Amino acid sequence: MTRFVLGRIGFYTLIAVLLAFFTIPLLWLASAPLTSDPTYEVRVPDFTFDNFQAILEHPYALPSLYNSLLLSVGTALLVVALSALAAYALSRVRLPGRDALLYALLLLSSIITGTAAMVPLFQLAVELGLIDSQLGLILILSGGLLPAAIFMLKDFMDSTPKSYEESARVFGASPLQIVAHVVVPLVRPGLATIAVWAVANVWGNFLMPYLLLSDVEKQPAAVIMYTLYTEGGQANLRLLSTFGLLYSVPVVLMYLFVSKKYGFRFHGGIKR
Amino acid sequence: MAAIELRRLTKVYPGGVKALDALDLVIPDGEFFALLGPSGCGKTTLLRTIAGLETATGGAVVIGDRDVTSVQPGGRDIAMVFQDYALFPHMDVTDNVAYPLRIKKVAKAERHRRAGEVAARLGLERLMDRRPGQLSGGQQQRVALARVMATQAQAFLFDEPLSNLDARLRLEARTFLKKLQRELGVTTVFVTHDQAEALAMADRMAVMEAGVIRQIGTPAEVFQRPANTFVAGFIGSTPMNLLDAVVRGDTLEVAGCAVPVPDAAAGLLADGEKVVYGVRPEYNAYAPKPADGSSEGALAGKVVIVENLGASHLVTLDVNDVTVQAVVPEGSEPAVGDEGFAAPRRDRALVYRDGELVTR
Structure with a gap:
């Protein structure tokens, strides 16, 4: 006892x-x-509320939150759209070596992370004239997220019965109509998961925007946070803490909203 | 409305599995046709090939006067009910039923009106705002039927339409489906592995085995005169007695007893020939004593098992180590261990030579 x-x-x-x-x-x-x-x-x-007053007066703080929103939502939209199409095709079409391809993509994308590929990516951005461009950054971030997104979404697609699509096909629906009317609504929880995951990923990403965006007016919150020093070179705790709070709130709200709406089911789509 | 014709239809899956082997079949306009067979016999593949969901390796599918072998499913003017009904879970009943019309670009108000009409005909009018998840199995089936009716297609294809219902509902749905098909008059092909379902609903049926049609006929023909031992063993709720026999003049030697040559095979057998004698338990008259005092023409044995079938009993006799079954009406069932005689009906018994029916 x-x-x-x-x-x-x-x-x-x-x-x-x-x-x-x-x-x-x-x-x-x-x-x-x-x-x-x-x-x-x-x-x-x-x-x-002096600290909030101070952050409002900071020239780059609020615009940087807007930039973060732009980058993360832009990337999320691109990733969801492209990964949904790719995952659907990979789930429904039998290709020789399909699974090997998927695993290779996933493996490579997790080994060769942004950090490891930083120099070639920078070089690539320079050559393509995408340096200091938010669009360029969105493309590069999307590229990094796509393999894992495709992999996760393919799982969702695999678990939805084919007879839904075949049924629509017999009624004469075109492949794009099938995707829009049937597949997307069925895997909506999966798409929501991918979107949230992409937003959270980009929202917290420091390195890529730090490297590829030199114009302070285009930089997202994660990079601006890094510049909040006092004149003495000490971390400015008043601004840092306040900005940190503002920086976390949108992501928390998003999680609450999506979790309420879709409940973060990780498999199955909608089943009867 | 249209007839369906299959000409030398062949489907070979990658890997060499021959699911359909040069099938010829004509289903006239308005017929309710069953494809029956054990699992893996190719019946679902056949249905899916008619629908266009599988591409034929050879041969042709003709619907109406049109060769649709290379036409996409949507262009074949057919409608299909899937085994799991495949109702879209994110749409309510109205949108599900109206979906085929949405594809045909019918305006929203019009397609909702037509969906409402069709659904009302199937008694669904109070469920129009529900999602499939909120419906019972029987209701889901009726929504799936309403959806194919809304297409006004030339032919309907049903894949195992009753298999997702519980036993009680299945009987109800069977009657309902048959009545509906008769009213609509649309050529309908359905797939089933349940011989009772096929016998009950179909105008005509095809029994399939390993990609080949073993018999085509009305339920009565298939039940009474199975064309081969495969069909004989597959059709009927109690399997047919199939017994090795040797021809001895105008009698057959079966399990050490002599029975007369059945009417169907009279004059077609050679003396000493080895054949298979077939009789359904329902056509096998059981008696505790031979009818006219002698055991002539009956199989004499000992009762081993008596199974209750409700209004009748299935009696299993051991006739010189050969198992013979007979159906006995309620009230006159024997006890296990009794001596008994089973007299096959001469006009219903059949003879098979090399697995094929011996007949004129």
Whole structure:
């Protein structure tokens, strides 16, 4: 009995420590923006809005959030559209070596990450005149996300019965009509998952925009965050914490919205 | 409305599996036709080839007067109900039924009106706003039927239309489908592995085995005079007794007993020939004693098993180590261990030579 109680106490202590480890930074993020002179400690805030005032006056802060939105939504749309078409084709058409191709794509894209391919990508962007262009960045980010997106979506497509499409086909629907009327609605939860995943990926990506966008007016929030210093070269905790909070809110809202609407089912489409 | 004609239709899957082997078949306009066979016999492939979902390797599919062998499914003027009904789960009943019209670019108001009409005919008017997930199996089936009716196609194809329903509903749906088909008068081909379903619903049926049609005929013909031992064994809720026999003049020696040569084979057998004697348990009259005092013309044996079939019993006799079955009406069933006699009806018994029916 004593052993059981001690074991329980030990277990809950461990849980508490782990919980604190993850909660304290979040508490800091919630309290520091409302504190007039934040430090690295978590303190009870004095509920000032001066920090928000300061971030609003910062010339690049709000535009950078807009840039982040533009980049992530643009990339998500491109990735969803292209991966849906590719995954549908790969799921329904038997090609010799199809699975090998998919695995190779996935493997290569996860080994040769953006970081590893940074120099050639930069070179490529320069040659194509896509340096310092948000469109160029969207294309490059999409390229990086597509293999994994196709792989995930193909799984969704595989699990939807073919008879839906065959039925539409017998009624005379063209392949594009079948995709639009039947396949896309059936795999909508999958498409939503891919979209959220792509947005979150681009939203948090620092390296690619840092490398490829030199104009500060085009840079997204993740890059602008890096520039929030005081005149003394110290991290400006007032701006950093406030900007950090603003930076996280849209992603959290998106998760809540999509989770409510689609429930993040990872398989099956809609089944009767 | 149109007839369907298959000429030397062949389908070979990549890898060399021959699913259809030079099939010839004519289904006249307005007929309710069943494709029956065990799983893997090619019946679903045949249906899908008629629909155009599979491309024929050889031969031709003709619907009406038009050779549609190389026409896409949408251009064949046919409509199909799939085994799982394939109702679009994200559309309500109205949109599902109206979908074929949407493809034909009928205006929304008009196609909803026509969908409503067809659905009302099948008693679906109160379910128009429901999604397939909110419907019972029987309702889903009727929505699927309404959807093919909305196409006003020349021919309907049903793939195992009843297999997704529970046993009770299946009987109801059987009657309903047959009545509907009769009213609509549209040429309809359906696939089933259930011989009772085919016998009950079809005007005519084809029994298939390994990509080949083994017999075509009305349910009565197929039931009473199976053209070969395969069909004989496949058709009927209790399988036909198929017994090795030797011809002895105008009698057959079956399991050590002598039975008269059946009417159908009279005068066609050579003395001493080895054949297979077939009689359905339903046409095998069981009696505890021989009718006229002698065991002439009957199979004498011992009752091994008695199975209750409801209004009748299936009695299994051991006749000199050969199993013979007979159907006995309720009330007169024997006890296990009794001596008994099974007298095959001469006008219903059949003889098979090399697996094929011996007949004029």
